Amino acid sequence: MAVATLNRKIYVWQLAVRFYHWLNAACIVTLAITGYLIGNPPAILSSSEASFSYWFGTVRFLHFLAAFIFFFNFLFRIYWGFVGNRFARWNNFIPLKKEQWREIWQVLCFDILQICIKPFKSIGHNSLAGFTYFITFLVFLFQAITGFGMYSAMSDAWLPNLFSWVVPFLGGDFAVRQWHHLMLWFFIIFAMIHVYLVFYHDYVEGRGTISSMAGGWKFIERK
Amino acid sequence: MNEKPLTIYEEIRAKGYSRRDFLKFCSWMAAFIGIEASGVGSIVHAMETKSRLPVVWFHFQECTCCSESFLRSSHPIVADIILDKISLDYTETLQAAAGYQAEEALQNTMKKYKGKYLMLVEGSVPVENDGVYCCIGGKSALNIVKDAAENAKAIISWGSCASWGCIQSAKPNPTGATPVHKIISNKPIINVPGCPPIADVMAGTIVYLLTFDRIPQLDGLGRPKTFYSRRVHDTCYRRANYDAGLFVESFDDENAKRGYCLYKVGCKGPVTYNSCAVIKWNNGVSYPIQSGHPCLGCSQENFWDNGPFYQHLSSFPGFGIETTADDIGIFLGVATAVGIAAHAVSTNIRKRKQIKEEVDNHRVTAQKEEGGE
Ligand code: HEM
Ligand code: SF4
Numbered sequence: 312m313a314v315a316t317l318n319r320k321i322y323v324w325q326l327a328v329r330f331y332h333w334l335n336a337a338c339i340v341t342l343a344i345t346g347y348l349i350g351n352p353p354a355i356l357s358s359s360e361a362s363f364s365y366w367f368g369t370v371r372f373l374h375f376l377a378a379f380i381f382f383f384n385f386l387f388r389i390y391w392g393f394v395g396n397r398f399a400r401w402n403n404f405i406p407l408k409k410e411q412w413r414e415i416w417q418v419l420c421f422d423i424l425q426i427c428i429k430p431f432k433s434i435g436h437n438s439l440a441g442f443t444y445f446i447t448f449l450v451f452l453f454q455a456i457t458g459f460g461m462y463s464a465m466s467d468a469w470l471p472n473l474f475s476w477v478v479p480f481l482g483g484d485f486a487v488r489q490w491h492h493l494m495l496w497f498f499i500i501f502a503m504i505h506v507y508l509v510f511y512h513d514y515v516e517g518r519g520t521i522s523s524m525a526g527g528w529k530f531i532e533r534k
Numbered sequence: 535m536n537e538k539p540l541t542i543y544e545e546i547r548a549k550g551y552s553r554r555d556f557l558k559f560c561s562w563m564a565a566f567i568g569i570e571a572s573g574v575g576s577i578v579h580a581m582e583t584k585s586r587l588p589v590v591w592f593h594f595q596e597c598t599c600c601s602e603s604f605l606r607s608s609h610p611i612v613a614d615i616i617l618d619k620i621s622l623d624y625t626e627t628l629q630a631a632a633g634y635q636a637e638e639a640l641q642n643t644m645k646k647y648k649g650k651y652l653m654l655v656e657g658s659v660p661v662e663n664d665g666v667y668c669c670i671g672g673k674s675a676l677n678i679v680k681d682a683a684e685n686a687k688a689i690i691s692w693g694s695c696a697s698w699g700c701i702q703s704a705k706p707n708p709t710g711a712t713p714v715h716k717i718i719s720n721k722p723i724i725n726v727p728g729c730p731p732i733a734d735v736m737a738g739t740i741v742y743l744l745t746f747d748r749i750p751q752l753d754g755l756g757r758p759k760t761f762y763s764r765r766v767h768d769t770c771y772r773r774a775n776y777d778a779g780l781f782v783e784s785f786d787d788e789n790a791k792r793g794y795c796l797y798k799v800g801c802k803g804p805v806t807y808n809s810c811a812v813i814k815w816n817n818g819v820s821y822p823i824q825s826g827h828p829c830l831g832c833s834q835e836n837f838w839d840n841g842p843f844y845q846h847l848s849s850f851p852g853f854g855i856e857t858t859a860d861d862i863g864i865f866l867g868v869a870t871a872v873g874i875a876a877h878a879v880s881t882n883i884r885k886r887k888q889i890k891e892e893v894d895n896h897r898v899t900a901q902k903e904e905g906g907e
Contacts, residue, residue, distance in 0.1 A: 350846065351860070352798065354783050361794075367779030423877075425884050464765060479754055484805035485831070485840040489848050489859060496863030500870045507874045515885055517893075 318530040323398050323435055323523055331388045332524055338381035343498050345374035350492050375462065382455050385448075398435030404445035406438055414438035422511070432516055434531060440508075450497050457481065457491040539585035542744070546581070549614055556581070559611045566738040566813065567750070568760040580745040587744055588643055588651040590682060591625035594668050594675040595702045595711055596657030600692040601627055603730035604737070608817040612737040623651070626670065637671050644685060652743065653686035655679065655714050658695040658702050662710030679717055688722045688749055689714060690739060694832060697725035697756075704838035715756060722749045725756040727808075729832035734813050735761045755835075757807070766829050767803035769811035772796065785826075796823060800844040802831030 324332070348370050392401035406412055418439040420427035436444065459470070460477025461484070481487050513520040523529045540548070546556050560577040569576075593601075605613050622628065623643035624636065631639055643651055657675075660667035665674035673681075683689060691714045694700040702711035715723045726739055739758055742750045750758040767773065775781070775795040782790045782799050795801070803811075806829055810821040822829055828844070831837040840848045847858040 352779055352781055354781070354798075355779055361774035361778040361780055364778035364780070368777035370779075425877075425880050465768070476754075483835050485802075485834065485836065485848055488805060489840075489850070492847060493850075493859040493863065496859070496866060499863065500866055503867070503870050503874060507878070511878075511881060515881065515889060 318518075319533045320528050321434060321531055322396075322527055323529045324527045325396055325399060326527065327387075327391050328395060328399050329524055329527055331384055331391065334384050335381065335388070338377045338384065339498055339502070341377040342374060342381060343495055345370050345377065346492075346495050349374060350495075378455070378458055378462070381451075382459070385451050385455065389448075403436050403438075403441040404448070406442050411438040411441075415442060422508075422515075432518075432531075434529060447501060450494060450501075454491065454494050454498075457487050457494075460487055461491065541582055542580075542584060542586055543582040545586065546611060546614075551611060551614075555611065559609050562609050563738060563741045566734050566760075567742050577741065577745045580747075584744065587740075588647040589622050589654060590640060590643055590651055590686075591622055591654040592656065592675075592678065592682065593626045594655065594657030594659050594679075594695075595709070596693065596695045598627055598656070599730040600656045600695075600736070601625075603728075603733045605733070606816055607733035607737045609737075612733070623647075633671075640682075644682060648685045650687055651685070652740075653682050653689045654692055655689060655696045656692040658699045658711040658713055659717055660702070660709035661712045661717070662708070667709040676717070679714065683718045683721055686721055688724065688743065689718060690724045690726060690743075691715065691756075692726055692736065693731055694727045694729045694835075694837070697727040698835040700729060701838050704836075723756055724749055724752065724758060727757060727762075727833040727835075729837075731833070732761075732809060732813050732815060735809060761809045761813075762807045762833070764807065764809070764812075765804060766806045766808055766811050766823070767801075769809075770803050770823055771811065772823060790826060793826075796826075796828040798846060799828050800842065800846060801828035802834070802837070802840075802843075803829040806831040806834050808833040 348367075352367060352370075389401075391399055392404070397403075406415060414433065415438045417427070418437045423439075435441075456474060456477055459474035460481070463471040463473075463475040464478070464484075466472065478484055478487050481490065509520050512518070517530075519528065519530050543556065546559075547553070551559075557574075557578065560581065561571075561574045564571070564574045564577055567573075591601075607613055624640040626636070629636060629639070657668075659665065659675045659679055661676055665676035668675040670678060691697045695702065695711075696714050699707070699711045699713050702709060703713075713725075715725065724739060726736060728735070735758075738761065739750065742758070750760060753759050753762060755762075767776075770776075772793065772795045775793070776797055780789065780792075780794040782794045782796050784790070785799065797804070801823065803823065810829070811823070814821045814824070830843050831840070834840075842849060842855070845858070847860060849855050850857050850859055850862055853862065
């Protein structure tokens with residue numbers, strides 16, 4: 312009973328959003344790998360003197376470099392949430408309206424738990440995804456706050472030192488490190504689910520979800 | 535009793551030290567406190583003109599390691615003059631007096647030097663059950679602290695016990711061990727944490743008070759900035775090995791012999807603020823890391839609850855003692871992977887129809903496009 316419909320191209324992700332997305336992804340991959348190495352450096356047996364090598368320092372440098380890019384990119388995205396197109400706006404992320412909560416339930420029921428049979432499709436982020444990204448944004452913020460909090464101990468620059476209140480506030484250096492390290496796993500698990508669901512949506516709905524973050528277009532059924 | 539009290543300098547001379555010894559001591563102290571060379575003069579001047587500070591030194595829930603450390607200060611004048619009986623009006627461990635006499639000495643000092651005496655506290659104060667867990671002369675430590683603080687000029691909390699609570703306050707803290715600054719709020723309080731604090735840090739703090747008649751610059755946690763503004767890690771001589779990624783893997787390996795960085799065997803230097811790597815211990819002989827042992831973080835709040843000592847990541851609260859954030863992460867990661875696999879299978883079973891529809895849609899669309907354009 313397929314109804315013949317012609318797919319319509321619709322421009323969903325603006326260049327700024329796509330740029331943010333991939334820069335953010337690159338930063339997170341870098342931060343996760345370097346962060347993991349900082350927490351669990353591999354055993355290297357070497358008879359050389361310390362003065363001939365600096366690899367651990369380099370790993371940390373990359374972590375901090377990526378951290379700065381990540382942070383400013385994130386600030387940019389917050390700004391874009393106010394000036395971007397309707398798919399980029401902040402109200403996609405924070406479910407304040409009743410319909411958004413209804414949609415969250417529908418997505419949960421149909422896509423995630425797979426107990427409902429009525430398919431449901433939204434064009435941009437669906438409300439559940441949007442809400443998940445909102446939580447991710449909070450974790451970004453948390454990771455930046457704890458990261459810069461730790462960093463303020465090793466820097467005289469003004470930006471990290473805006474965060475010097477963090478360590479006492481969050482219960483001391485031990486605790487901050489612990490939380491910052493634990494959140495690494497949030498990013499890993501988020502990435503697993505995120506990538507899987509992008510493939511899932513593309514597969515089930517055939518709207519080009521995967522490529523949309525490259526070209527910006529999605530393809531929706533003409534009614 | 536009413537004659538003019540001797541100045542500190544006079545007392546030092548009376549003890550048999552030469553002027554040369556005295557000047558050496560002053561420059562030594564100036565270096566520890568971190569004032570420039572021209573400041574040595576002000577220390578000399580203060581010592582020559584001021585009489586000793588009236589001091590009461592209390593011992594509550596503690597092991598006396600702070601006092602022990604103090605005795606090992608790098609210059610003998612410190613222990614001799616500041617700690618010796620001449621300077622201490624009351625201290626349970628060292629005073630000759632006992633019982634009623636001791637209590638009387640305390641009361642007398644507090645009366646005679648009202649608002650002028652320095653109150654030193656070693657040990658935490660139990661507050662649970664009205665403080666019955668630590669009583670001296672029939673009074674609870676809690677009441678003693680409150681009474682003595684009333685007219686004290688300033689308070690120094692010696693060591694991690696008085697500054698944070700240390701081991702007595704480790705979970706589950708049965709006696710309600712509490713640091714001084716959480717009990718007394720209307721007095722200047724200097725925290726000098728460490729288990730024990732470094733002798734020269736203790737001496738430096740007192741000499742500063744004596745010389746400048748004001749409390750040293752403190753950080754947000756009430757510690758003198760001069761001694762606690764840098765991490766052990768920032769001044770550690772093994773730091774080059776850290777940056778080079780050369781780590782001790784276990785205490786008996788080749789790397790340990792070579793003196794590599796102790797990060798992977800649990801060194802807490804990166805999270806510990808103290809001067810161990812600079813001033814060192816026992817007259818500058820060594821400090822834990824130099825002796826091949828990772829820093830335990832003894833000057834940090836709650837260091838007992840952030841173990842195990844010999845691994846980098848702390849155990850995660852609420853899970854087993856050896857469970858780290860990584861163990862929990864790996865568990866959740868595997869659970870997620872299983873969930874995803876199950877979901878993928880279920881998708882293919884339950885949505886066959888829908889996927890087929892989409893495929894048909896596209897076929898139709900494609901045909902139309904071919905025919906239409
Ligand atoms: C995707 C985000 C991030 C992840 C997954 C991440 C992960 C990690 C991990 C696992 C560690 C090791 C902790 C340990 O066991 O000691 C670490 C350390 C650290 N991270 Fe991050 N991090 C992120 C973002 C940031 C940001 C935005 C900053 C900001 C400056 C930052 C600064 C630091 C610092 C200062 C350390 C301590 C390095 C050291 O020991 O010298 N991180 N990070
Ligand atoms: S031994 Fe400890 S304090 Fe020294 S460099 Fe290594 S981690 Fe830092």
